Amino acid sequence: MMRMMRVFATNSPLSDDGIARGLSVLRAHVKKLGLKSSVTRDAVAKAALERVGHFTVEDLITDIRKDSTLDVHPATVYRILPLLLDACLIQHSLLANATGARYERLFEREHHDHLICIRCGKVVEFEFEAIELLQRDVAERLGFRLTEHVLELMGECASCTRHEESR
Amino acid sequence: MMRMMRVFATNSPLSDDGIARGLSVLRAHVKKLGLKSSVTRDAVAKAALERVGHFTVEDLITDIRKDSTLDVHPATVYRILPLLLDACLIQHSLLANATGARYERLFEREHHDHLICIRCGKVVEFEFEAIELLQRDVAERLGFRLTEHVLELMGECASCTRHEESR
DNA sequence: CTTCCTGCAAAGGCTTTGCAAAGCT
DNA sequence: AGCTTTGCAAAGCCTTTGCAGGAAG
Numbered sequence: 001m002m003r004m005m006r007v008f009a010t011n012s013p014l015s016d017d018g019i020a021r022g023l024s025v026l027r028a029h030v031k032k033l034g035l036k037s038s039v040t041r042d043a044v045a046k047a048a049l050e051r052v053g054h055f056t057v058e059d060l061i062t063d064i065r066k067d068s069t070l071d072v073h074p075a076t077v078y079r080i081l082p083l084l085l086d087a088c089l090i091q092h093s094l095l096a097n098a099t100g101a102r103y104e105r106l107f108e109r110e111h112h113d114h115l116i117c118i119r120c121g122k123v124v125e126f127e128f129e130a131i132e133l134l135q136r137d138v139a140e141r142l143g144f145r146l147t148e149h150v151l152e153l154m155g156e157c158a159s160c161t162r163h164e165e166s167r
Numbered sequence: 168m169m170r171m172m173r174v175f176a177t178n179s180p181l182s183d184d185g186i187a188r189g190l191s192v193l194r195a196h197v198k199k200l201g202l203k204s205s206v207t208r209d210a211v212a213k214a215a216l217e218r219v220g221h222f223t224v225e226d227l228i229t230d231i232r233k234d235s236t237l238d239v240h241p242a243t244v245y246r247i248l249p250l251l252l253d254a255c256l257i258q259h260s261l262l263a264n265a266t267g268a269r270y271e272r273l274f275e276r277e278h279h280d281h282l283i284c285i286r287c288g289k290v291v292e293f294e295f296e297a298i299e300l301l302q303r304d305v306a307e308r309l310g311f312r313l314t315e316h317v318l319e320l321m322g323e324c325a326s327c328t329r330h331e332e333s334r
Numbered sequence: 335c336t337t338c339c340t341g342c343a344a345a346g347g348c349t350t351t352g353c354a355a356a357g358c359t
Numbered sequence: 360a361g362c363t364t365t366g367c368a369a370a371g372c373c374t375t376t377g378c379a380g381g382a383a384g
Contacts, residue, residue, distance in 0.1 A: 036358060036363055057348085073366050078349060094261060100348060115311055128305050134298050135320055138172065142291055143325035144282055152317045153302055158310035203338055203383050224373085240341050245374060267373060 011052050011125055014108060022049045022089055022107045029087035043070050044080045048090050053123065054102045057081070094150060117157035124157075172295045173277075178219050181275060189216045189256055189274045196254035210237050211247045215257050220290065221269045224248070261317060284324035291324075 014022070026045045027037050047063040048055070057077050064070050081103070084090045091106040093114075111132075112125040131151070139146035181189070193212045194204050214230040215222070224244050231237050248270070251257045258273040260281075278299075279292040298318070306313035 144322040146322040148321040154315040155311040155313040
């Protein structure tokens with residue numbers, strides 16, 4: 001009962017080994033589809049796996065440019081992302097009010113939901129088992145086989161509330 | 168305990184009186200901002216209030232064209248929607264995987280979350296108080312003042328599951 | 335009569351697509 | 360050699376913005 005809610009105040013980076021495992025998963029997935037691995041695909045996957053929080057297509061391109069001499073075209077990233085999604089390396093994350101698609105790493109991470117500060121944009125990740133259970137309960141009662149869910153809580157974080165008061 | 172979960176299998180239409188009340192709210196809101204009412208604004212608001220489920224900008228334009236001789240330009244609708252949001256007549260609804268912005272009526276409706284069939288797209292609306300309570304609990308524990316939330320459950324509905332089995 | 339609203343057209347993001355050149359196996 | 364992948368440019372959506380004419384108070 002004590003560990004029902006876990007809080008990931010900071011989303012931790014994936015280890016080098018983890019990144020290597022992720023790349024293997026992608027290569028295997030690509031091969032299974034009868035497609036080919038490539039330097040570009042690996043670079044995009046690596047950039048995505050290295051990212052700590054939520055990211056955009058542009059973030060990936062910037063990162064890749066920073067630590068290699070590659071300059072990957074946006075269109076190419078848009079073509080590679082479905083592969084990463086398919087291979088379960090990343091997932092969509094639809095942070096409300098954000099323009100453009102956001103993603104986040106899924107590989108070797110626990111499921112979590114989001115608590116977003118509407119003032120400063122800070123994102124706290126959490127998992128609350130009781131909520132998960134109730135969600136399954138609702139779906140079942142309504143005759144659905146639950147496969148996925150999105151839960152985003154929006155509000156004002158403690159420090160933003162404080163700053164407001166002191167004004 | 169018996170009424171903890173309410174299910175709105177069908178989202179019911181707003182009565183004519185309700186629509187009239189909605190329009191009054193909009194007019195008052197517009198006046199408060201020092202702006203002007205107009206035939207176009209009323210038409211957009213009426214179309215939005217009459218809508219039963221989730222809708223897009225294009226839906227509204229189509230509806231207006233259908234029951235009046237007005238032909239409202241998209242740019243105009245995009246300029247009117249913030250007013251409706253502000254006046255709490257409608258709210259954003261970010262059904263995952265949908266392209267383009269979606270809205271739904273908020274005026275004279277209860278809060279609800281969504282259960283979406285990933286096969287046929289059916290949307291069931293529900294409210295589960297226990298989940299709401301836990302959400303507030305999470306936010307509080309993490310120092311947030313909760314103002315809003317989005318919960319969407321995705322899965323396969325009973326009839327889609329049946330059809331699958333019989334294939 | 336003054337101010338705001340609307341339609342139109344153009345411009346802005348983000349994303350997708352067609353094509354030819356480059357890269358793998 | 361035969362295939363996939365990539366970069367580029369163009370096109371596609373959805374949405375926003377500037378402007379001039381029209382409506383509201």
